[in-house]
Amino acid sequence: MLSEKSTATVRATLPAVGAAIGDITELFYTKLFTAHPELLRDLFNRGNQNAGLQKQALAGSIATFATHLVEHPDTRPDVMLSRIAHKHASLGVTREQYAVVHLHLFAAMAEVLGEAVTPEVAQAWDEVYWLMANALVAIEERLYAGHRIAAGDVWREWTVTGRSEETADCTTFSLTPADGAPAPAHLPGQYVSVQVELPDGARQIRQYSLSSSPGSAVRTITVKRVHGAAATGPDGEVSNHLHAHVRTGHTLRVSAPYGDLVLEDSDAPLLLASAGIGCTPMLSMLEHLAETGHASPVTVLHADRSPADHPLRTDHRALTHKLADATATFWYEESAEPGDATGLMDLSEVTVAPGARAYLCGPLPFMRSVREQLIAKGVPAADIHYEVFGPDLWLASA
Incomplete structure (x- = not known):
């Protein structure tokens, strides 16, 4: 005080x-x-x-x-x-x-x-x-x-045990601790930091959501290559380095898992809304829900430029289908396939179960729009949780 x-x-x-x-x-x-x-x-x-x-x-x-x-x-x-x-x-x-x-x-x-x-x-x-x-x-x-570590001692060497190209700009890296010790526990929705040494000697750090569930033996991160633009700055240093240089068998310095966008263990209905690479923490949540037998309604929503740009699209839908009471709706601005919606995410026809807790991840304009639509549908602001990739300009200015 x-x-x-x-x-x-x-x-x-x-x-x-x-x-x-x-x-x-x-x-x-x-x-x-x-x-x-x-x-x-x-x-x-x-x-x-x-x-x-x-x-x-x-x-x-x-x-x-x-x-x-x-x-x-x-x-x-x-x-x-x-x-x-x-x-x-x-x-x-x-x-x-x-x-x-x-x-x-x-x-x-x-x-x-x-x-x-x-x-x-x-x-x-x-x-x-x-x-x-x-x-x-x-x-x-x-x-x-x-995590039973000394303050600041968050880094361990991890081995890349697999690499999968999800889209033209998104790659999944499978990781296991290089020392053979168990991976630190994480909660569905959390992220890790990855530190890489760049050609100029800088050791730059970026955060990536864990797309695997806490119960998985192997941890996975899906990295979107950041392309520079006049409004956003140069190409992403770390994402482009990972795409261009990191292969199976290489090692990475990875932090312990952190992040406060965490799926709570509850019987409440859920709504998981994402856009672009924001689907990664939702995949971890969905896999966890499937493993734990979540029976309440789950509404899965995602928006992207096109089906080809939607990272982990097949997994996104397959994990939804594993749940007892879940539906998935995907919106695409281009080349929407039969059964998909066209344009930006519009919740006017989406039924939100009473008492639902919502989790959002994606660009700020997307999350602002979805949050406003959810509040208009009667979802309390306290029940709408979100994750921002990068500095949190939304919360700081709220």
């Missing part, structure tokens, strides 16, 4: 800080990477940095956290904190790194805001920062303890 004195100061300065937070975070990253270039090389996603996405996510999360402290002093934005903590744990972030961030973030704040940062203002925002940082550290250390 923010102290009474700091609450008043933060409330008074929040408009000014909020208006300048984009400039503050941009300068922060410049300072951070100048002092610690190894962080940009080996920890932060260079693609997101180039596109400005990480700056937006950081700015939004700080503003959201501060606003929550002022407007709801007796609670914390736990959903946002949990999502950030899971991502940090998958990267091996440690307590000590928060002090480094604090140093450069507050230097940037003082430089951007100038004389407005009085000692009283600095003290109040320092309190905000450490409330957020210590909350994240506590969650992250619990996540590390859950």
Whole structure:
């Protein structure tokens, strides 16, 4: 809880800080990477940095956290904190790194805001920062303890035991621990980080959902090759490296599994909606439901450009058919086949069972649209869960 004195100061300065937070975070990253270039090389996603996405996510999360402290002093934005903590744990972030961030973030704040940062203002925002940082550290250390590993020690060598081309741009890699030890347990819907060494020596990290169920002996990830564009930046460094260079028998550095989009064990009806590569966590969920004999209704929805672009399309439908009471509807913008829908996902004709819990994964515009349609159908917002591939610009700006 923010102290009474700091609450008043933060409330008074929040408009000014909020208006300048984009400039503050941009300068922060410049300072951070100048002092610690190894962080940009080996920890932060260079693609997101180039596109400005990480700056937006950081700015939004700080503003959201501060606003929550002022407007709801007796609670914390736990959903946002949990999502950030899971991502940090998958990267091996440690307590000590928060002090480094604090140093450069507050230097940037003082430089951007100038004389407005009085000692009283600095003290109040320092309190905000450490409330957020210590909350994240506590969650992250619990996540590390859950896998019985030391804080930050998330990496193991895994052997690629199989490779399958799903579509022109999506490849599935089957993985087993190189040391022969059991794979760490995961929950349906979680992801792992994969770290690869690129030609310039950088060890870049990306997250990929586990598409296999927790009961599978082999873990699988399906990687979509990221093609660059003017609006999104250059080609994806890690996805293109995996597609071009990683074959059966190679090894990869893979983290312990994390992620808060987790299928809860429940008898409630379910709705699993995805688009594009967002189907991967849904495959893990469906396989788990089939293995555990889930009997309540399950509505499976997916949208893609065409059937040929739909990763794991055959598995997506086959796993749905294994369930006692499940239906699948696929929407395609091009070349829809008989029985499939045409165009963007439209829930107007979709029956949503009373009490259904919804899980969404795909591009932000898609998830916004589906969430709005579900709420219009009476699904409570608290029962709609989602996963974002990349910085969570949705939650931070909510």
